[in-house]
């Protein structure tokens with residue numbers, strides 16, 4: 001076993017604190033990674049606080065991981081010690097279901113769905129059809145730790161053109177916003193709306209701009225207006241006030257909502273052109289009812305999207321390197337993570353905290 005140290009919460013009311021544990025030695029196809037940096041996603045906060053009612057404790061979050069390969073299993077061909085690599089939200093999947101066979105592990109339909117980097121399988125044994133857990137692990141410990149051991153198929157190369165610390169948020173926030181834009185065919189000249197300018201939102205703006213779209217940011221924070229423009233947005237609307245939205249009715253090709261809680265999507269559905277889609281990636285819970293008269297009258301859709309596949313993660317890393325896109329990050333030491341959570345909840349982050357894991361080793 002490998003000795004590891006992380007930051008974990010023991011229950012929904014606990015702060016994150018130092019946690020010593022052990023990881024399995026790498027098997028033949030596994031890669032051992034010394035964690036260098038880990039992004040702080042709003043999902044980490046939802047999970048630590050059990051806001052999705054599925055948290056397994058102790059909860060050791062982190063799924064925007066960049067590190068250095070220190071050891072490889074005997075059959076590993078993809079990476080060698082010294083390589084800078086990334087790990088996102090998934091560390092395994094069933095590999096045999098239809099989505100897995102088609103390179104969409106993030107929609108794995110196996111009995112336990114995909115194995116999350118932390119918090120265990122997406123479908124735990126008690127909710128699985130057979131009552132079993134094919135991964136043999138009810139909990140997994142994520143990237144707020146000194147070391148990770150991951151199957152090589154779920155490890156990503158970090159392109160040389162990306163700084164390792166700034167690359168970390170691409171592994172969740174980047175691919176979560178890139179994947180729906182690709183799926184719904186966002187292209188040059190499209191009018192794209194981004195609702196909520198946080199970790200996901202600010203990367204959505206950069207990616208959409210690089211795809212050639214004309215981007216409008218919808219924000220609740222007046223003091224983010226200048227930031228939105230700096231990120232490449234052409235228009236910024238503060239709050240969803242009805243007067244400002246009226247002239248925009250029926251003008252958008254694609255809108256992405258990154259708001260981290262249930263909200264009223266109807267003001268944004270009204271802004272879509274005929275046949276276009278509002279994709280909600282932020283709120284993973286019931287939304288306020290959609291006014292289907294508006295959706296039906298113009299054949300509009302409201303959709304969801306879950307992270308992105310391994311192939312899309314490699315694609316978005318390459319896309320960011322090629323277009324010179326880097327997340328706006330603030331590096332913090334591990335001791336600052338509880339305070340960072342509070343600031344993210346207040347909307348006081350520009351735009352992603354990344355933990356320097358050297359602080360955990362010190």
Ligand code: NAP
Nearest residue numbers: 042043176196197198199200219220221260281282306307
């Ligand atoms: P974040 O950094 O906190 O950003 C969210 C932004 O939404 C805030 O900066 C704020 O922007 C806006 N906002 C916050 N509360 C709001 C409210 N009550 N009403 C309206 N706007 C509000 O969070 P994040 O890391 O980007 O994550 C966003 C959400 O995506 C989280 O819920 C996370 O769990 C989820 N997520 C989903 C997936 C997926 O696969 N679907 C993947 C990753 C994350 P303004 O100040 O501009 O208004």
Ligand code: ZN
Nearest residue numbers: 041043172173
């Ligand atoms: Zn995330």
Ligand code: ZN
Nearest residue numbers: 094097100108
């Ligand atoms: Zn599968």
